[in-house]
Amino acid sequence: MTYLYGVLFKSGSRSHAIKILAVDYDGGDIGQALSIAYQALQADTFPTIEYHSASEYSTPELLEEAICKGDFWAAIYTHSGASKRLMAAIEGKNTTEYDPASTISYTYDASYYPIISTSVIKANMETLIAVTSRTYYSVAADARAAVNLSDATSYSAFVNPIQASSEVQSPTNQGTxxxxxxxxxxxxxxxxxxxxxxxxxxxxxxxxxxxxxxxxxxxxxxxxxxxxxxxxxxxxxxxxxxxxxxxxxxxxxxxxxxxxxxxxxxxxxxxxxxxxxxxxxxxxxxxxxxxxxxxxxxxxxxxxxxxxxxxxxxxxxxxxxxxxxxxxxxxxxxxxxxxxxxxxxxxxxxxxxxxxxxxxxxxxxxxxxxxxxxxxxxxxxxxxxxxxxx
Incomplete structure (x- = not known):
């Protein structure tokens, strides 16, 4: 039992050994907020985010392939044009309803150590995106100046700019x-x-x-x-x-x-x-x-x-x-x-x-x-x- 307990000893402090691929398809304020949020959370108890260029991984499907190959445990990416859509919603220029979930997404394979996928990958990605949402206000000065608090659409987009969305591969949710x-x-x-x-x-x-x-x-x-x-x-x-x-x-x-x-x-x-x-x-x-x-x-x-x-x-x-x-x-x-x-x-x-x-x-x-x-x-x-x- 000493041997078995030793397997889990200080395992939380080794979470940085889990590598997560990150790609910024947005190239705007949301992508910048994501980077700053990770810098604030970066620690031994948090997975390591490795940024790669959009030219190396041109589509989200390539991110899934990288995870499948075993190079990374998960991937997180900003959606192309997300910052522009958000700014347009805040300025009241959107012709369609703004969707905060179409800003940042993460993906992982849930069948690979299912408990780790839930407790380390999913939990930390949700935390990272929540911090990114709060960080956005310190990055997007134009949004603070453009928000119209009397306009429901503008106000809603400003107070809820970013939400997490996930694409789970091989969902493994059964209790067993x-x-x-x-x-x-x-x-x-x-x-x-x-x-x-x-x-x-x-x-x-x-x-x-x-x-x-x-x-x-x-x-x-x-x-x-x-x-x-x-x-x-x-x-x-x-x-x-x-x-x-x-x-x-x-x-x-x-x-x-x-x-x-x-x-x-x-x-x-x-x-x-x-x-x-x-x-x-x-x-x-x-x-x-x-x-x-x-x-x-x-x-x-x-x-x-x-x-x-x-x-x-x-x-x-x-x-x-x-x-x-x-x-x-x-x-x-x-x-x-x-x-x-x-x-x-x-x-x-x-x-x-x-x-x-x-x-x-x-x-x-x-x-x-x-x-x-x-x-x-x-x-x-x-x-x-x-x-x-x-």
Missing amino acids: RVLLNTVSMVMPTLMQFFFLMGMNGIWGEAGVFSKLSKRDTYLARLVISKFYTLFCAVGMTGYIWAFREDWGVNGQQFGQTWMCLWLYMEINYLLLDTMLDPVIPMKFFPFFLLTWIIINVASTIYPFVLSAGFYRWGYALPAHNTWTLLMEVWSGGCKLQNEVALPVLLAWWVLGHVSSAWSVRNRCIVTEGIPVNKRLDTETSESMIVLESV
């Missing part, structure tokens, strides 16, 4: 989003542990390890593990989808989520199959199990940019890489990190098969040298110890 990268990443490990403990006990009582050849024992367990982890993965995907509310995911994303979770389930099965008994005696296994769960969950609950640099070794853990793949699936292919996630997961998967084969061979050899009655007594007592510990 808080569980996706927390409790949900614990269950795959627990499912494999209890299944393995039960299967080992049943096989031990039936004398399978001593009756079948080492090859047949390994192949039988391999086939069983494939089907069991496949079943677990579709079950987990099923309850995620059952409680998705208005989350806009489709059937193809269901299949991709299923496959991602199947791979994660298999890795956990192979690891626990290797460690349970041949490496760590059953009576000491809860210490390993809880440690394994905590360090994996710690690698998914918060982005590494908001944690101390030490925790970035979590890039090597299967849970973190599974989570990055899931976020890619749910965002429709954005935030690609396949060049890291897939090789890491493949390495765990391949090594897991090798080590699992070794563990089955070890069990068979050990079991062959233990009398049946003594073996049953030992396995029963050790199973009770583990159940009481868990």
Whole structure:
């Protein structure tokens, strides 16, 4: 728990590590007010705004592409001609009703760490635009002189010049989003542990390890593990989808989520199959199990940019890489990190098969040298110890 608490320790003071793209399409008083407002808010606890020219990102669609590529967490931009429209409304020259929401907009991908998107991105962008609205009065001297307080249109535009408008990509508003990268990443490990403990006990009582050849024992367990982890993965995907509310995911994303979770389930099965008994005696296994769960969950609950640099070794853990793949699936292919996630997961998967084969061979050899009655007594007592510990 000390390790887990450390992930979140002083995370607020690292908010500046989150980069947000800014483009001023307006080029007038509103754009200037936005820049001054950011300078007033700039701090370690506020995301970093990086200004780029309108020639580099000529349309808002290009801003969304930059976010999708993973270069930025979000983007904020002023609308072209916003200052002129506002000034015309204040002077009473508008032929249409003035819309304060058509001045500054921000966009972000809500499926990428959903809680961070809401608490850090959305909250701070709303704050920035609210400060920009107040800052406008100190910038636009012409507006102060031109306002006609007796004219409803002029007065309304002057007192409410700027409002935030957002364009959320992959909205993730369902209540269960808080569980996706927390409790949900614990269950795959627990499912494999209890299944393995039960299967080992049943096989031990039936004398399978001593009756079948080492090859047949390994192949039988391999086939069983494939089907069991496949079943677990579709079950987990099923309850995620059952409680998705208005989350806009489709059937193809269901299949991709299923496959991602199947791979994660298999890795956990192979690891626990290797460690349970041949490496760590059953009576000491809860210490390993809880440690394994905590360090994996710690690698998914918060982005590494908001944690101390030490925790970035979590890039090597299967849970973190599974989570990055899931976020890619749910965002429709954005935030690609396949060049890291897939090789890491493949390495765990391949090594897991090798080590699992070794563990089955070890069990068979050990079991062959233990009398049946003594073996049953030992396995029963050790199973009770583990159940009481868990």
